[in-house]
Amino acid sequence: MASSGMASDGTTAGGARRAGGAGALAGRTVSRVGYGAMQLTERAGRAAAVAVLRRAVELGVDHVDTAQFYGDGFVNGVIREAVGSEDEVLVASKVGATPDSGGPVHLRLAQKPEELRAAVEDNLASLGLDRIPLVNLRRTDVGPGLRAEGDQVVELDDQLATMVALRDEGKIGAIGLSSVSLDNLRRAIPAGIACVQNAYSLVARDDEDMLALCTAQDIAWVPYFPLGSAFPGLPKVTDEPAVIAAARALGATPSQVGLAWLLHHAPNVHLIPGTSNTAHLEANVAAGALTLDAATLAALDAVPTRPNDAPLT
Numbered sequence: 584m585a586s587s588g589m590a591s592d593g594t595t596a597g598g599a600r601r602a603g604g605a606g607a608l609a610g611r612t613v614s615r616v617g618y619g620a621m622q623l624t625e626r627a628g629r630a631a632a633v634a635v636l637r638r639a640v641e642l643g644v645d646h647v648d649t650a651q652f653y654g655d656g657f658v659n660g661v662i663r664e665a666v667g668s669e670d671e672v673l674v675a676s677k678v679g680a681t682p683d684s685g686g687p688v689h690l691r692l693a694q695k696p697e698e699l700r701a702a703v704e705d706n707l708a709s710l711g712l713d714r715i716p717l718v719n720l721r722r723t724d725v726g727p728g729l730r731a732e733g734d735q736v737v738e739l740d741d742q743l744a745t746m747v748a749l750r751d752e753g754k755i756g757a758i759g760l761s762s763v764s765l766d767n768l769r770r771a772i773p774a775g776i777a778c779v780q781n782a783y784s785l786v787a788r789d790d791e792d793m794l795a796l797c798t799a800q801d802i803a804w805v806p807y808f809p810l811g812s813a814f815p816g817l818p819k820v821t822d823e824p825a826v827i828a829a830a831r832a833l834g835a836t837p838s839q840v841g842l843a844w845l846l847h848h849a850p851n852v853h854l855i856p857g858t859s860n861t862a863h864l865e866a867n868v869a870a871g872a873l874t875l876d877a878a879t880l881a882a883l884d885a886v887p888t889r890p891n892d893a894p895l896t
Contacts, residue, residue, distance in 0.1 A: 589671075590645065596671035599643035603846055603871025606853055608646060608803045609717040609757035609777040613673050615846060616871040617646030618864070619807070619857030620658045627859045629661060636665040638861050642868045646673045648805070648855040651705045652690060655682045659709035674710060675805075677761060677780075678702035679721030680729070692729055694722075694737040696745040703749055719759035719780050720746055725790075726762045726782040727814050727891060739767050743774045750775075759805070765793045778803035778853070784811050785826065785844050785883060786818040787891030798851050805853045808891070810841045818889045825882045835873055839866060843873035844883050 590596040592605045592612055603615035618639045623632040636647070647666065649658050659676075666672045678699045683691035693702060699720065706715055720742055723731045731737070746758045757777035760768060768779060779797055781790050783806035797804050811819035820826055820841035830837045845852050856867040875883070 595640075595643050595645045596669065597640060599641060601645075602643035602868045603854065606803070606851065607801070608673060608805075608853055609675070609759075611673050611716070613646040613853070614643050614871075615853050616644060616842075616868055617648060617805075617853055617855045618644045619855035620647055620649045620662060621653050622857040622859045623658050623661050624654055624859065625657050629657075629664075632658075632661045632859065633665040635859055635861055635864060636661060639864055639868075640666065640670050640672065642865065644868065645671060646675065646853065646855070648675045648677075649710075650677045650680075651702055651709055652680050652682045656705070656709040659706065663709065663711045673716045674712070675717040675719060675759065675778075676706045676710070676715050677719040677721050677759075678706070679723075679761070690729065692723065692731055692735045694731055694735045694742065696737070696741055699742060699745050700749065703754055707754060714753055714756055716756040717759055717777055718746070718749070718755040718757075719761045719778070721761040721780075722763045722767065724762055724764035724767055727808070727812050727817065728762065739770060743771055747774055759803075761807075765790070765796070768793060768796065772800060772802075776800075776802055778805050780805045780807055782806065782808040782812065782891050783845075784809050784891075785820045785841055785886055786811050786823060786889055788888040789891065794849055798849055802851065803853050804849060804851050805855055806845060807855070809845055809854055809856060810838055812891050817891055823886050825886050829875070829879050829883060832879070833873065833875075835870070836866060839870035839873055840875075840883070842867065842870035843875055844880070846871060847875050847880060 601614040606615040681693040759778040761780035821837040
C-alpha cells in the first residue's frame with residue numbers, strides 16, 4: 584500500500600495497518616500497540632537499536648516511549664536517528680529522575696521544578712525536537728520503584744505549575760503522570776492530563792478505580808510492567824495457569840495473551856512493551872490482533888490481583 588504521507592485511523596503515515604487498532608493519545612490518533620524504548624541499550628550496539636526501532640515503525644507502531652535517563656541520552660539519540668518527521672511518530676518522554684550508575688535501579692530522583700525543566704531541555708536537545716508531543720511526570724506515589732525523601736518530596740501542585748508553563752511555552756505538547764495515586768490524579772485533572780503510566784497488569788489491578796476514572800475522562804492508560812513486575816518476588820502474568828491455558832488454546836504465547844487482555848479490558852489502554860529483539864517485537868505487535876472470546880476473558884478476569892508495590896529508597 585502506498586503511503587499518502589498522512590496517518591489515518593486505519594493506517595500509519597507509512598501505510599502500515601495500525602498495531603492493535605487506533606486509539607487517542609495526546610490529541611493524536613496512534614496505534615494502540617506502541618513501543619517502550621528503554622531496552623535499546625548500548626550493549627546491543629547503535630545499528631541494531633536503530634534497526635529494531637525502524638522495524639517497529641514498519642509494523643505499524645507510531646507511539647514511542649522514551650526518557651533522557653534511558654542510557655543517559657543514548658536511547659533518545661537512537662530515536663533521533665531512526666525516526667523522521669515523515670513517520671509521524673508520537674514521541675513520549677518522561678521527567679522526574681536522572682541517571683545514577685551507583686543507585687539501586689541506576690536512577691536517582693529529580694523531582695524539583697527546576698530539575699523537571701532541565702530534564703525537558705535535555706530531552707529536547709537529545710531528541711532534536713523543538714517540542715515533545717507528550718511528557719510524563721514520574722511521581723513516586725505508588726508502584727514498584729524509588730520513593731522520594733528529603734528535598735525530593737515535592738508538592739504535586741508545584742510540579743504541575745512547571746509542566747503547565749512548559750506546555751504554554753510550546754516545549755511540550757501534553758502532560759502525563761506516572762506512578763501517581765488516585766487522589767493526586769484527581770487533583771491534577773484540571774491542569775489537563777493526557778495519560779497515566781502506572782504499573783498495571785492482569786495480576787496487579789489495584790488501580791482499577793483509577794483506570795475507570797481515566798476512561799470516563801478520556802485519559803489514556805499506558806501501563807508499565809504490563810506482564811507483571813520485573814522486580815524479584817512480585818507476580819508475573821506469564822506464570823498464571825489461566826494465561827498459559829489460553830495461550831495454548833489460541834496458538835499464542837502467554838505474553839501475547841497478557842498484552843491482548845489489556846487491550847480488551849478498556850478502550851483507552853495503550854501498550855508500550857519494550858524489547859531489543861526483532862522477533863520479540865514482532866510477537867508483541869501481533870498480540871494486538873489476538874481476539875479473546877467471552878469465555879477466555881472470563882477465565883482471565885478471574886485471575887486474582889496481588890500487590891505490586893516494592894518501594895526502593
